[in-house]
Amino acid sequence: MTDDRPTPALTHLAEAHGIATEYWSFFGDRVVVPAATLRAILTAMGVDTSTDAAITAAAASAADGPWRELLPPSVVSRPGAGTIVVHVADAHDVTLSVALEDGAWRDLALPEQHPSARLVDGVLRWRLEVPVPADLPLGWHTLWAWQRPFGGGDVDRTASAPFVVTPERLAPVPARADKGGRGWGLMAQLYSVRSRGSWGMGDFADMGDLAAVAGAQGADFLLVNPIHAAEVTPRIEPSPYLPATRRFLAPLYVRPEDIREAGYLDAAGRAALDAARAPVAAHDTDPGRIDRDAVWLAKRAALEAVFAVPRSAGRAAQLAAFTAREGQPLLDFALWCALEEHYDGVERPAEARDIGSPLVARLRAEVDDRVRFHVWLQWIADQQVETAQAAAHAAGMTIGIMHDLAVGVHTLGSDAWSLRDMYAPGITVGAPPDMYNQQGQNWNQPPWLPAALARAGYAPLRDMIRTLLRHAGALRIDHVIGLFRLWWIPAGLGPGAGTYVRYDHEAMIGVLTLEAQRAGAVLIGEDLGLVEPWVRDYLSARGILGTSVLWFEQDGDRPRPPEQYREALLATVNTHDLPPTAGYLADEHVALRARLGLLTRPVEDELADAEREREAMLAVLRERGLIRPDATAQNAEVEIIEALNVLIAASPSRLLGVALVDAVGERRVQNQPGTDLEYPNWQIPLADSAGAAVLVEDLPANERFLSLTAAVDRALRR
Template sequence: MRAAPRGWRVTGWAQTQTGADGGIPMTGDTPTPDTPDSPEAPASPALVRLAEAHGIATEYWSFFGERVKVPATTLRATLRAMGVDATTDATIAAALVTAEDEPWRALLPASTVARTGTGTLVVHVRDGHDVRLSVGLEDGSWRDLAIPDQQPTSHEVDGVRRWRLEIPVPADLPLGWHTVHATESPFGGGEPSRTASAPLVVTPERMPAPPTRPGRHRGWGLMAQLYSVRSHASWGMGDFGDLGDLAALAGERGADFLLVNPVHAAEVTSPIEPSPYLPATRRFLAPLYVRPEDIREVAYLAPAERALVEAARTPVAAGDTDPERIDRDAVWAAKRAALEVIFAAPLSAARRAELAAFAAREGQPLQDFALWCALEEHFAGQQRPVEARDISSPLVVSLREQLADRVAFHVWLQWIADQQLERAQAAATASGMSIGVMHDLAVGVHPQGSDAWSLRDMYAPGIAVGAPPDMYNQQGQTWNQPPWLPAALAEAGYAPLRDMIRTLLRHAGALRIDHVIGLFRLWWIPAGLGPAAGTYVRYDHEAMIGVLMLEAQRAGAVLIGEDLGNVEPWVRDYLSARGILGTSVLWFEREGDGFRPPEQYREALLATVNTHDLPPTAGYLADEHVALRARLGLLTRPVEEELAEADAERATMLALLRERGLIGDSPTEAEVIEALNVFITAAPSRLLGVALVDAVGERRTQNQPGTSTEYPNWQIPLAGPDGRVVLLDDLAQSARFTSLLAAVDARI
């Protein structure tokens, strides 16, 4: 579950539907059907067939076990977002014909993703024509494809019969991004009638097991919200320098990984969205985490420029001991001032070459992201012209040149962030970690962010991602994020997904995919209908998981899918068969009225005691989670009932810990937390995670689902049970931290 973003973000989504400044406008006026649907009007059989042809669920089983039929209004709006006209019976009939005929018109499909040693390439050839096929391999070599004898099926389109050929992908084709070339010519020779090229992606069958330290068959690691972990060297929030130091500290104590919150780029102007799960882009990194002093050019600054850097740091560094809240806006204002001073310093010839190589490798997407940042600055506090929403408009083309210096600054920032992340991963592996940094991939992006602007055609207009009603959110949830269009992804050869994963795994050993079910299906909510009136839309999970695996295997990285909640059972089996780990949280592992023994957990798991959407264990033990929800008015039952249920759950768990001899009759809070983490070491799970907040006794939750401005989500600095700040510098001498990590490490 996700907390709603701050208030202006919620209204920003409502503005998006009417084409407000910076949003994703609807494609034209909303058409009216022949007979307007009531909100609950059932869909006609033809509309049902059309929706299903486009991967849209026309019925589903709810969290409460009810079979829900999706109303016509939802199906029409969802189809409209896909560019399909379903307003009348006539347009539905025409769209059904198009859905059947369009694949036959194409000589090659938009893209083909196959597992190594398997897979089929589909070709559609017109009657009276022959076809020749070849593959351009990623390494630059070529290979002709033989077409085996077969009895193809056929279909008449546009008055021409077309034949469907199925060609096995050669079993010895190497993993990678290849290109299929097809040439269609009339029988008996003559000039080619048609040619086509399309991506052919060969992906691994299964991911290898996670690497471990010598003599061990599994690993463990620390989990932290990076922004909350500050040191004496920080600028008011945790940064990439702190990431490397924390990883090294944990690695020296036997940890194999350090899982951190998403470090995707956010806004570059105030207000900066605090939620790391609602980024401007998932492709590039947040300069917020850059440590200015760690940039090489700082060492060569003149005294006056160095003084400017120090002066920028002083006010925000004083906040490192503030236990209340992290102020991202103040941090970024200070860092930006210092970074602009450093950016102005000349680069050596070698450094210029490195920057040029980085920019060339990242290509046009980096230039577009940097342009978006420059435009955010340029239009800050102003009404943005309609033309600015279109990356190809004359205005934006002109501003790209006009703002070239600012574009160059933001390109440089990404280079610096990339280098600092590289050093953090190097520090992690040097400390003995077998995996190192584990990144977290957010579900989606902000509707007014960089990705939604520069990749506008990849996203469904007028749609938000969310979740259907469940026992915790009876009206459902809207996460205010536009979904990818399945067909657009295929047309792009899944390049946006590939490039995003490459960036995240370039300097990391693992990737956790938040809400991994989103690679299989997403809950689409048409504008104005509310989350309960949404429906599921299917994605080509075989292609998306395959691309994910290919890039992870190339990076030597581990994949973990967050598969908590209402996930179809076959999805967990599928992920396990592909070597992708699932996730487990102690408090969710229930069996009857009690808890499932950890020995019965799945092996292909990252098992943990808690997660960032739950209170730290110290807070749970002290009933802080009940008290907080009571203060915020989030309880649906009397406080007494909530407390009684929490006490019963806690008593059951404590009794289980006593049965195993993990605690005595009167354990301290620290002893219980340590025992809970030791308890899950009995699981056969490949990886175990220890929350840093539990290791220091923090009581405050980082994110309270169901709130926006009512609670400072994602802004809580690390502190102990007494409310005093815990700095990274303090951890090595912390008896509580040392004892917990040693207890877990001894049982791995």
């Protein structure tokens, strides 16, 4: 077997670019990352590793590069924290100023001493570390530097850089005083929650109505799955965690009848809209699989008819203002949608995959009508999400809609196309091997290039967060550790041959907190699994809540008392990757994995482990008097599920999440990890314990829903 251990020079070069050259595995082993992995990742970063001489030259460039620049690519800092690094040629003065976001200017005081110097390209350059003033306003500013020779000569060098000043800590979670400053909310997969007005799957109108129903029960938020845009031609990716873009919204969730212009359709147009809806709406009470392709084809036909209705002067002005505000990124996304339609079912030339190609430039004009249609769809989606958030607040919610941010995007999606220079070519992200996935995981999502993000001043991250928080009160960040480090997997090497690449978490988290503060929103980081302990402390110090799942909170072989949970948490009984509690109590999760051939041990062993885990939890509930002494999973399912949700209310956690599937008795899992086509992941509509579909209109009279939500609300008001 060939030794693929990296040379010291390659190791040094990789570490200079934030690439882990060794790590400790889930199983406690020290793993040295193969040279092939390091070379592939460095190549994706634009670093030449083809020869030993190239590696030596790249290492020198990495060391000298920052010294050649008057200012760094961008600076993200908290007021009074950190420094601005300036590199000035010997025998030169420098002036440093900030162009503030509001148009004012602020001169910065330079240090009296130069900490260090370096000879680069034959020129001695001094490194100045300028303290960030404590009284700088938060915001998106611009740094300017002017270098001139000693004695007042003319400026011979000018530089500018984005300068982002971010909050030290987010404000506390808003909650009603009668709940001790805490709150609870409902968690739902939006596509699964239908009503009698739906088009075969849940939509933005259903989101607003569900928020109103939950708010009437005392809920403070409604957490929904990511609503990022997916494909616009079949097959539409079912997973909301593998979107085409994270910047724009999914028109799949638009309710056509709620668009103002739909009211101006003539009789034939209205009849056509009703005819388009009828086949998919007929499945609203069907507990079987949701068909996104059929829903979108029906909606698209109706939406095209509504789009053709002339808009009033006021509506036209609103659309124009929205388009101008969203700018070129919106036009590029709409172009991607139009090209997806243009090439639907047709071989696509390689040139079409390059947004800057002459072919794409020519097609931009040819498909302009479709571009305008997809721009309009984003405007409509934005308005309907705004309406849903208004409904949440009207129902008394203190937070309202809580969106979910996916880890990344599809390799063939809009973001990977229009922001190609921001992503690492030939790389996808995933997770290293662990006890559940011994080969590791590949999520087939391209990672952002850390250096490209810095050069862009983190604008892509900012713009993405602004869209999600424009009409929301909170944002859950899936796999928040990805803002600190990601597991990069070079193409062809397999998940186990990847390694971690670090990001500037101070910058990434800073941008998040700035945008959240401006939106008055709460941030929650999904920090389950292998997370370095200091990360949780760091997030808490910045005012970002963590995540806790009851079944994962263990103290040895017993459940951890909820009183020992962290305060800065969103605590829940389960999550979308676990079976609903009713299914868990009935061993549905073991039966399903057995049917799918996913078990690596005899089914009897799996059932025995599930029984031990379940009995340990029931023992805690009995000890606390939350269930009857003789209650079992077989004779007291409703009682136990209610007790589990009341149990986590004993924690000091700021927020509690109640799964809608638990509130109605659903048993089917939404997502079975380790499967693709074997199981209808992300396609299961909401149903009760008998398998009957549950609609939004049914919830206000659903005894199980009312009892569980009332019990949680009472537990917080004690």
